[in-house]
Each structure stands twice: as structure tokens, then as C-alpha cells.
Amino acid sequence: xxxNRLTAIGAVVLLVAACSSxxxxxxxxxxxxTxxxxTxxxxPGTPTATPVPSVxxxxxxxxWDYQNVDPQTKQWQTVLDECTASTGITIKRQSFPRDELINxxxxxxxxxxxxxxxxxxxxxxxxxxxxxxxxxxxxxxxxLTGLYQNLIDAGTYKGKVYGIxxxxxxxxxxxxxxxxxxxxxxxxxxxxxxxxxxxALTKSGVYGMAFSAPATEEGSWQFEPWLWGAGGxxxxxxxxxxxxALQFWTDLxxxxxxxxxxxxxxxxxxxSQFEAGKTAMEQNGVWNLSTLEKSKINFGIVPIxxxxxxxxxxxxxxxxxxxxxxxxxxxxxxxxKVVNCLLSDKEMAEWATLQAxxxxxxxxxxxxxxxxxNMASFVTAAAAERxxxxxxxxxGPNYSKVSQPLWxxxxxxxxxxxxxxxxxxxxxxxxxxxxxxS
Amino acid sequence: MTRVVETGAAAKAAAPVSHQPRRLRRWRRERIVGxxxxxxxxxxxxxxxxxxxxxxxxxxxxxYTLKTFVTGEAPFIGLDNxxxxxxxxxFWPAVTNTVxxxxxxxxxxxxxxxLIALFYQHKFPLNSIxxxxxLVPWLAPVLVSGAIWVRLFDQDTGVINFxxxxxxxxxxxxxxxxxxxxxxxxxxxxxxxxxxxNMVILYGGLQAIPRVLYEAASIDxxxxxxxxxxxxxxxxxxxxxxxxxLGLVYTLKVFDVIMSITRGxxxxxxxxxxxxxxxxxxxxxxxxxxxxxxxxxxLVVVFAFGMLYLRYAYRENxxxxx
Numbered sequence: 001x002x003x004n005r006l007t008a009i010g011a012v013v014l015l016v017a018a019c020s021s022x023x024x025x026x027x028x029x030x031x032x033x034t035x036x037x038x039t040x041x042x043x044p045g046t047p048t049a050t051p052v053p054s055v056x057x058x059x060x061x062x063x064w065d066y067q068n069v070d071p072q073t074k075q076w077q078t079v080l081d082e083c084t085a086s087t088g089i090t091i092k093r094q095s096f097p098r099d100e101l102i103n104x105x106x107x108x109x110x111x112x113x114x115x116x117x118x119x120x121x122x123x124x125x126x127x128x129x130x131x132x133x134x135x136x137x138x139x140x141x142x143x144l145t146g147l148y149q150n151l152i153d154a155g156t157y158k159g160k161v162y163g164i165x166x167x168x169x170x171x172x173x174x175x176x177x178x179x180x181x182x183x184x185x186x187x188x189x190x191x192x193x194x195x196x197x198x199x200a201l202t203k204s205g206v207y208g209m210a211f212s213a214p215a216t217e218e219g220s221w222q223f224e225p226w227l228w229g230a231g232g233x234x235x236x237x238x239x240x241x242x243x244x245a246l247q248f249w250t251d252l253x254x255x256x257x258x259x260x261x262x263x264x265x266x267x268x269x270x271x272s273q274f275e276a277g278k279t280a281m282e283q284n285g286v287w288n289l290s291t292l293e294k295s296k297i298n299f300g301i302v303p304i305x306x307x308x309x310x311x312x313x314x315x316x317x318x319x320x321x322x323x324x325x326x327x328x329x330x331x332x333x334x335x336x337k338v339v340n341c342l343l344s345d346k347e348m349a350e351w352a353t354l355q356a357x358x359x360x361x362x363x364x365x366x367x368x369x370x371x372x373x374n375m376a377s378f379v380t381a382a383a384a385e386r387x388x389x390x391x392x393x394x395x396g397p398n399y400s401k402v403s404q405p406l407w408x409x410x411x412x413x414x415x416x417x418x419x420x421x422x423x424x425x426x427x428x429x430x431x432x433x434x435x436x437x438s
Numbered sequence: 439m440t441r442v443v444e445t446g447a448a449a450k451a452a453a454p455v456s457h458q459p460r461r462l463r464r465w466r467r468e469r470i471v472g473x474x475x476x477x478x479x480x481x482x483x484x485x486x487x488x489x490x491x492x493x494x495x496x497x498x499x500x501x502y503t504l505k506t507f508v509t510g511e512a513p514f515i516g517l518d519n520x521x522x523x524x525x526x527x528x529f530w531p532a533v534t535n536t537v538x539x540x541x542x543x544x545x546x547x548x549x550x551x552x553l554i555a556l557f558y559q560h561k562f563p564l565n566s567i568x569x570x571x572x573l574v575p576w577l578a579p580v581l582v583s584g585a586i587w588v589r590l591f592d593q594d595t596g597v598i599n600f601x602x603x604x605x606x607x608x609x610x611x612x613x614x615x616x617x618x619x620x621x622x623x624x625x626x627x628x629x630x631x632x633x634x635x636n637m638v639i640l641y642g643g644l645q646a647i648p649r650v651l652y653e654a655a656s657i658d659x660x661x662x663x664x665x666x667x668x669x670x671x672x673x674x675x676x677x678x679x680x681x682x683x684l685g686l687v688y689t690l691k692v693f694d695v696i697m698s699i700t701r702g703x704x705x706x707x708x709x710x711x712x713x714x715x716x717x718x719x720x721x722x723x724x725x726x727x728x729x730x731x732x733x734x735x736x737l738v739v740v741f742a743f744g745m746l747y748l749r750y751a752y753r754e755n756x757x758x759x760x
Contacts, residue, residue, distance in 0.1 A: 103720065110507040127724070131508040215703040216721070260593060260615040263704040401723045412705035417617035423705075426527065434723060437522060 058334035060090045064104065065119035065319065068095035071290065075354035079166075082350065083341035089334045091117070099216075109133050114324035116335035117342075122154045122165060122320050123217065123388045123399050129157035130397035135323045136160040140336025142343060146361045150316045154387035157396065163320030164339075166348045167357030169286045170314045170378055170385050171225060177298040179206070179280040187300060191248055191307045194281075198257035201280035208257040210279035211249070212267045213414055217400075219407035221315055221388070222267070222283060223249065225304040228386065229312025234393035234402050237409065238421070238428040244307070246420035250413045263411050274299075285317060286378040289356035293374065301377050316385040318357065358382045401434035491737065497730035504724040512727075519731040528706050528714065532732075535621055536690070536710040539628070543689045544682060546629040551636025551681075555644055556666075558637075569641075576634035584698025587627040588614065591699075620700050620708040628695045632688070636681055643677030644670065676754055683747040690740050711736045 067076040080091045108114045155163040183201055188194040198208030213219040232241035252258040274282040303311035321339045326332045345364050352359040352368055359365045369379040389399045409427035412418040498519050500512040558569050590597050591613035613623040651669050693712050702709035719729025
């Protein structure tokens with residue numbers, strides 16, 4: 001009898017323990033962290049044997065990011081390894097798929113198990129800073145001088161900077177030079193020229209133009225250069241300029257110059273279309289340079305134009321380094337050192353070269369531009385890029401409440417479910433309702 | 439040993455009224471033992487079913503956002519989430535899609551499953567091997583199947599369009615990107631996944647029908663159709679009901695098929711209540727309260743049909759027992 005009761009109670013205790021511990025243990029990433037720390041770095045087992053400078057206790061920090069596919073995984077690991085070497089702090093890294101990272105962060109925030117250094121996509125920063133989960137970077141002496149202003153805008157929440165990216169990115173039109181020469185078409189500089197070029201280059205098995213408009217943030221991100229180029233703005237999604245921009249995209253699809261599949265394609269899909277020679281032009285990000293320059297494609301780059309010429313302002317991309325609030329001061333101080341290292345000129349240049357990003361500090365960016373002429377056009381564009389959460393719409397933590405109706409409208413118009421006007425009118429109503437509910 | 443003293447004291451207290459202290463003691467002990475045996479199951483149900491459902495329901499009455507996870511604050515807002523849900527222009531399309539998706543899946547899964555099951559009643563070479571192969575859609579991980587369907591449906595390079603082309607149709611069917619076709623495409627994939635389940639259970643039901651009935655009927659001059667109509671169909675009814683009710687619950691909760699093929703798109707045209715609830719919580723500004731409210735609606739429907747199934751199963755059991 002007694003034994004039975006005890007086992008029953010024991011079982012309950014075990015069960016409860018199992019429940020609570022399963023919630024707190026962060027699941028390891030699908031991608032194993034590559035590369036062990038380089039020589040001369042301390043390992044967690046032997047902290048005393050290594051010449052760690054002034055840091056009181058913490059020699060290990062945890063880090064989460066979404067660079068979970070190669071080559072980015074390896075490239076980011078290289079940067080982390082270099083920071084381990086220079087700071088003496090071991091970095092325990094976990095990478096998750098992009099969509100999954102934010103969910104992991106939410107759960108970890110609830111369990112107070114956030115990593116010490118967290119790399120997130122810049123439009124998500126405001127939302128997470130708004131929850132109070134992040135510490136201001138200035139508390140850790142992060143040097144903000146010489147950074148692009150749009151980057152500081154993106155990282156600033158209520159007057160304090162919570163996240164800065166070591167490298168930023170942007171988009172342009174990549175075109176296949178061979179196809180353009182064969183068809184006798186010049187790279188486009190206005191919307192009309194984009195339409196004409198796309199039409200002229202479309203033939204059996206090859207589309208003239210490719211872009212990405214899935215039902216995710218990627219769809220809004222790819223549309224924003226056209227929206228802003230037309231003079232539209234995120235604060236009014238159904239403005240005539242916004243309708244003009246969406247009409248432009250819709251016409252490209254309806255005329256057959258772009259595939260109807262764009263509503264499904266991610267930017268990676270678009271890139272494979274371009275590399276496979278299935279599209280003559282693509283709208284894509286600077287990070288593709290690292291693979292394109294090694295490929296056999298003879299490509300050129302032009303800025304995404306405004307309707308009547310001139311480069312359109314694009315959204316600023318990039319993953320920002322943040323320091324989640326942590327009660328252990330020593331660990332936070334170590335995290336601060338790591339972030340400072342990531343944002344140092346040296347690592348910034350390293351990451352930018354490996355990953356084909358634009359270094360966040362303008363002096364470093366200028367050097368990158370001289371080193372690679374392809375990069376130069378992106379560096380020029382970077383200063384005009386806008387933070388999606390910043391001016392002029394200043395959506396801050398509410399950006400996703402506008403972005404989601406926007407990508408839905410893009411999908412509705414491109415798939416033919418609604419006219420661009422109707423789709424954007426509905427989007428504006430949905431965005432207004434979402435903003436009012438907040 | 440202490441236990442004996444305890445119960446002894448209890449028995450003493452009960453002694454003046456009871457003439458059977460021994461039996462009472464035994465009854466009590468049996469009851470406690472019974473409860474203890476019940477305890478693991480009870481704890482399991484409470485921890486893994488009642489608690490999450492109750493928590494979800496509570497969430498749907500709260501302003502539960504990203505901030506809640508950090509600060510723990512979730513202000514109670516009553517039925518606000520439900521009002522916002524019903525007023526959302528995407529609500530009714532999601533409900534309609536859910537109904538069509540469910541009805542379409544059940545109808546075709548059952549009909550095709552039954553036809554295939556009837557076919558395998560015949561004896562022919564390789565019967566059992568082919569029957570095992572039919573199970574593949576059911577055994578394959580849904581995400582894998584989903585990824586394959588995406589390829590098959592691709593409008594430029596997909597096998598399905600290629601086959602249609604070779605039959606002479608020159609147009610291009612945008613299976614996944616046409617707002618009028620996206621729901622049908624995920625429906626086709628889901629029917630394909632569900633056929634084996636229906637086939638296996640119905641095949642079992644068919645095997646249980648005594649052969650002699652058909653022999654007797656054929657002696658009386660019944661046609662094959664009459665055999666099906668007056669023997670197979672009525673005798674298969676209990677199994678059919680179970681298959682349909684279980685299928686209904688399975689279909690209402692389908693999530694991975696749609697997520698892996700269209701993600702509810704384009705422009706929410708293949709969104710069901712289930713996928714929509716997810717997008718409200720996880721992709722649309724992290725409004726977990728709103729997502730929970732959408733989940734609640736689905737839960738009530740599934741629960742109602744679950745009860746229906748249990749009642750049916752209970753009645754069947756009693757009938758067979760008596």
C-alpha cells in the first residue's frame with residue numbers, strides 16, 4: 001500500500017519536473033555550430049589556465065542567430081571565432097531557421113532564458129525592444145560614431161539604441177549581360193524601361209524579370225523600393241503612388257514577363273532562377289554577390305529605378321546585434337565585449353567581405369567599395385536606404401501590423417484575386433484596424 | 439504498520455454505527471487503491487489536455503502579445519478578441535474554406551477509399567504488395583509529401599501541367615498561385631494523403647462481412663450492385679460512420695499539408711481556420727489572444743464531433759455487448 005502511494009506521488013513529481021524542464025531547455029539548432037574556437041582561446045573546462053584580461057568571471061556567453069545555411073553559417077562562425085580570439089570569451093552559438101528564431105526568442109523570454117547576444121532581423125528589433133527584453137547598447141560602451149544614420153534609426157527605440165548591425169544590405173536589379181547583349185537591350189533606368197526590357201527578354205523558358213512576393217516579410221521588403229520610389233509611404237497603403245507601384249508589378253506578371261510563381265518564390269528561389277538562366281533580370285540582395293561573382297553568369301547591376309529615373313530608396317536590411325537583459329552583470333559585460341568586437345572595423349570588414357554585406361561604418365564601407373566595383377553601387381545606395389520601422393512612417397514596434405496587410409495585398413493583386421486598388425484599400429483598412437487595436 | 443493503526447482508529451470511530459467494520463475497511467481501501475490507479479491517467483489528462491485547453495481559452499480572453507512573454511502582463515479584455523475576429527474580413531473566407539476543405543476531403547477520401555477497398559476484395563496476383571504500396575501517402579511524412587506536391591503543381595516545370603499539356607491543353611494552369619485554384623490544389627493533396635486511411639479501415643470492415651451472405655444472395659439471383667447495395671452498404675455502416683467521424687476530426691485539424699504547400703496563400707485564399715489561427719499568432723503582429731480565439735472556435739467544433747463519435751462508439755459497444 002504504502003509503496004504504491006509513494007510510487008504514485010513519485011510519478012507525479014517526476015511528471016511535473018519533466019514538464020517544467022522540457023519547457024526551459026533550449027532545443028539545439030538543426031545546424032550544428034561549425035568550427036571549434038581557434039588556438040589560444042579559453043575552453044569552458046579550463047578558465048584559469050588562460051590569460052583572460054580584466055573580465056571578472058564570465059568567460060562564456062551564449063549567442064543566437066539565424067545564419068543557419070551555408071555559406072553564411074561558416075562565415076558568421078569565422079567572425080565569432082575571431083572575436084573569441086581577441087576577447088578571450090568563448091561564444092556558445094546556436095543558429096535557427098529565420099522563421100523559427102523569433103518563436104524561440106518568445107519562449108526564451110518567457111522562461112528568462114534569452115541568450116547573452118542575440119542577432120535579429122532589424123525590423124523585428126523595435127517589437128522586441130518594446131517588450132523590455134533588451135538592454136541599451138550604449139550601456140556597454142558600443143561606439144556609434146560613423147555609422148549609417150538609417151542603421152541608428154532602425155536600432156533606436158524611445159531614444160536609446162538597442163541594436164546595431166555589423167553589416168547592412170540592400171537590393172538592386174541584377175541582369176544577365178549576355179542575354180541583354182543578344183537581345184540588344186540596354187539595362188533599364190526607368191520603370192518603362194524595366195517593363196520594355198522584361199518584355200523583350202521574355203521567351204520560351206526564360207522570364208524577363210523575377211522578384212519575390214511570398215506571404216512573408218520578404219514580400220513587403222521586395223516591394224518597398226517600388227513603393228518608396230513612386231513616392232508612396234507605409235503610412236498610407238492605398239495612396240495613388242502605392243497603387244501605381246503595385247500596378248507596375250501586377251502588369252509585369254499579367255503580361256507574362258514575370259512568372260505567376262513570384263507569389264511563392266523566396267529570394268533564394270529567385271536567385272536560383274537567375275543562376276539557372278531562367279530569368280534575364282532579378283531583383284535581389286547584395287549578399288548574392290559572393291556566389292554570383294564565383295558563378296559563370298556574366299551579370300551586371302543597376303539600381304532599382306524610380307518611375308522616371310534615378311535610384312529609388314530601398315529598405316535597409318541586416319541583422320542587428322542585441323544584448324538581452326540579464327541579471328548577471330559579469331555575463332552582460334562579456335556580451336558587451338563580444339558585441340563591441342562584432343562591431344569593430346576589423347570584424348565589420350571581415351563579415352562584409354565574406355557575406356557580401358555593406359559595412360555599417362561609412363569609412364569601412366568606402367574601403368569595401370574600392371575593393372569591389374560591384375559592391376560600390378550598393379555602398380552608394382546604402383546611404384539613401386530607409387529603416388522600415390523609422391521615418392517617414394515611424395511605425396516602430398508596429399511595423400509588422402502594416403507589413404502583413406501589405407504583403408497580403410501584393411499577393412491578392414499579383415494572383416489576380418483583387419485589383420491593385422481594391423487590394424491596397426483593403427490593406428489600408430486592415431492596417432488601420434490593427435494599429436487601432438494596439 | 440502505522441497504516442494499520444490509522445485504519446484501526448477509523449474503524450473504532452465507525453464501530454458504534456457499523457456492524458461490518460471489516461467490509462467497510464476493505465471498501466475504503468479498495469477505493470483508495472482505485473483512485474491511486476486512476477491518478478497517473480488523471481494527472482496525464484490534466485497536464486496535457488485540460489491545462490493547455492483551459493490556458494488557450496484564457497488566452498483568448500486576454501490581450502496576449504509579445505510583451506506578455508517578457509512582462510507576464512496579459513490584461514483581461516473579455517470577448518474583445520472574438521469580436522475582432524468575427525469582424526476581420528478574413529474570418530468568413532477562412533470559415534468557408536474550412537468547410538469546403540473538410541467536406542471535399544471527406545467525400546473524396548471516403549469514396550475513393552471505398553472503391554479501392556472493394557477492388558482489393560478481389561483475389562489477384564500481387565494483391566497484398568499493391569495494398570501495402572497504397573499506404574505510402576499515409577506513411578510518408580506530410581512535409582515531404584507537401585514539398586513533392588509543390589513541385590508537381592509548379593506551373594512552369596510541374597509534372598501535372600506537363601501531363602495536361604501532352605493531352606492537348608495549351609494553357610498554363612497556375613495550381614498554387616491562382617486564387618481560385620489554391621484551395622482545390624491543397625484539397626487534392628489532402629485527399630491523396632487521406633485515401634489510405636479510409637481504404638485500410640474500410641477494407642477491414644469489408645473483410646468482416648461473411649462471404650456466405652453474398653453466396654446466398656447470388657443464389658437468389660442478386661446482381662453485383664444489389665449485393666453492394668443491400669449487403670455491403672448496410673453492414674459496412676458502423677465502420678463507415680467511424681471512418682467519417684474520425685476523418686472529420688483529422689481534416690479539421692489539418693495544418694501541415696496547407697502550410698507546406700501554399701502557406702494559406704496566395705492572399706489567404708487557401709487559409710483555413712487552423713492555419714489562419716497560426717498566422718494571427720505568429721506572423722501577424724504576434725496577437726496570440728486573437729489566434730487563441732480562432733483556435734477556440736475550431737476546438738469547440740472538433741470537440742462536438744468528438745463527443746458525437748464517443749456517443750456512437752458507446753452505443754455500438756452496448757449493442758454488441760447485449
